[in-house]
Amino acid sequence: MVSFRTSLFAGLAISGLVLAGCSSDDGGDGAAGNAAANEGQDARGPITFAMGKNDIEKVQKIAERWNEENPEEEVTVHELAGDADGQRETLVQSLEASSGEFDVMALDLPWTAEFAANGYLVPLTEQMEVDTSGLLQPAVESATYNGTLYAVPQNTNGQLLYRNTELIPEAPENWDALRASCEPLPEDKGCLTLQLSQYEGLTLNTLDAIHAWGGSLIDDQGNVTVDTPEAKAGLQALVDAYGDGTITKESTGATEEETMQAFTNEQSAYAVNWPYMFDAADETPVAGKFEVTPLVGPDGMGVSTLGGYNNGINAHSENKATARDFIEFVISEESQMGFAEESFPPVLASIYDDEALVEKFPYLPALKESLENAKPRPVSPYYEAMSKGVQDNAYAAINGSKDIDTAIADMKAALEQASK
Numbered sequence: 169m170v171s172f173r174t175s176l177f178a179g180l181a182i183s184g185l186v187l188a189g190c191s192s193d194d195g196g197d198g199a200a201g202n203a204a205a206n207e208g209q210d211a212r213g214p215i216t217f218a219m220g221k222n223d224i225e226k227v228q229k230i231a232e233r234w235n236e237e238n239p240e241e242e243v244t245v246h247e248l249a250g251d252a253d254g255q256r257e258t259l260v261q262s263l264e265a266s267s268g269e270f271d272v273m274a275l276d277l278p279w280t281a282e283f284a285a286n287g288y289l290v291p292l293t294e295q296m297e298v299d300t301s302g303l304l305q306p307a308v309e310s311a312t313y314n315g316t317l318y319a320v321p322q323n324t325n326g327q328l329l330y331r332n333t334e335l336i337p338e339a340p341e342n343w344d345a346l347r348a349s350c351e352p353l354p355e356d357k358g359c360l361t362l363q364l365s366q367y368e369g370l371t372l373n374t375l376d377a378i379h380a381w382g383g384s385l386i387d388d389q390g391n392v393t394v395d396t397p398e399a400k401a402g403l404q405a406l407v408d409a410y411g412d413g414t415i416t417k418e419s420t421g422a423t424e425e426e427t428m429q430a431f432t433n434e435q436s437a438y439a440v441n442w443p444y445m446f447d448a449a450d451e452t453p454v455a456g457k458f459e460v461t462p463l464v465g466p467d468g469m470g471v472s473t474l475g476g477y478n479n480g481i482n483a484h485s486e487n488k489a490t491a492r493d494f495i496e497f498v499i500s501e502e503s504q505m506g507f508a509e510e511s512f513p514p515v516l517a518s519i520y521d522d523e524a525l526v527e528k529f530p531y532l533p534a535l536k537e538s539l540e541n542a543k544p545r546p547v548s549p550y551y552e553a554m555s556k557g558v559q560d561n562a563y564a565a566i567n568g569s570k571d572i573d574t575a576i577a578d579m580k581a582a583l584e585q586a587s588k
Contacts, residue, residue: 557582
């Protein structure tokens with residue numbers, strides 16, 4: 169999994185597909201067919217909230233405020249591992265044992281569908297319903313499986329295009345303009361650095377390109393669509409840009425950290441990275457001479473892959489009414505404003521229009537625009553295997569060990585196999 173910085177609007181990372189046709193082994197009912205999920209929906213009392221340690225202090229403050237107001241329904245914050253794999257392992261072990269030790273769980277976006285399909289989560293319908301109309305809708309999509317909301321977005325994240333204004337004075341309007349703007353650069357300056365190392369970051373940047381060119385990995389019925397002309401054109405754009413030097417050669421070994429180092433040390437005129445880099449760059453040689461915009465695509469604005477956490481309720485929680493009210497408390501204006509002040513991207517859309525906040529964090533308008541146009545990673549129980557299929561074949565195409573047609577065909581086969 170991708171690990172994002174905590175210093176500025178860091179969340180977990182990432183393509184806008186709610187896979188209505190993707191189902192679990194029990195026919196796709198998930199928690200809807202799980203009797204435990206329907207029990208205790210009126211019950212109140214103490215609950216435990218579980219989240220990875222990297223950003224847990226931000227929710228700890230919300231829990232403390234909740235506890236002052238609700239002393240009979242105290243929330244205990246449980247710290248999970250810092251890495252996503254460790255978090256998921258702990259949660260799955262507990263959930264597989266039908267344990268209610270974690271009432272509310274902060275889930276990396278792709279886990280929402282997996283956990284829903286396995287019957288781990290309470291569907292947020294009827295008396296468990298939470299109003300999400302004020303939230304950024306791509307984030308809500310990431311918490312929806314088979315047309316049902318199974319979690320509530322807690323925080324979000326979107327990629328931005330960083331530009332050195334001394335090297336590139338004007339923001340490019342589209343992908344071709346970006347490439348053309350780099351032609352006058354001196355030989356010791358690279359054009360664009362982004363994450364093409366063979367890990368989750370490569371999946372995300374590949375998804376960015378595929379979606380920007382109008383393609384997708386899978387359609388709403390769960391059919392693999394990565395072999396469409398549009399999806400192929402997106403991967404071709406990455407391959408061509410790497411081949412002609414628009415994308416730096418160093419990118420195939422770059423994670424977020426290496427991307428930040430290349431941009432902040434003025435080795436690269438552009439970078440694609442998360443909002444945390446904006447704050448970090450103020451202490452580097454590029455301070456005061458860079459701007460951010462949304463990503464660019466062939467016809468204008470590009471498409472970022474969505475990041476963040478979704479809060480789901482354990483089907484075996486004993487106090488589901490309290491759990492529901494707490495996740496609603498997390499998306500209140502006061503809680504979401506607190507996230508924004510701590511550089512943790514909120515999901516409440518109105519926060520991004522707060523004038524005082526925009527003055528303090530001038531990248532907020534660009535981030536909101538990016539988030540409104542973003543797509544979550546495929547909402548699928550099989551995301552982990554899907555991601556590997558994308559990584560393996562995109563990396564091979566970019567490095568020239570597979571031609572585009574072969575890479576796309578092999579990617580399609582891997583995605584179809586992953587869904588079985």
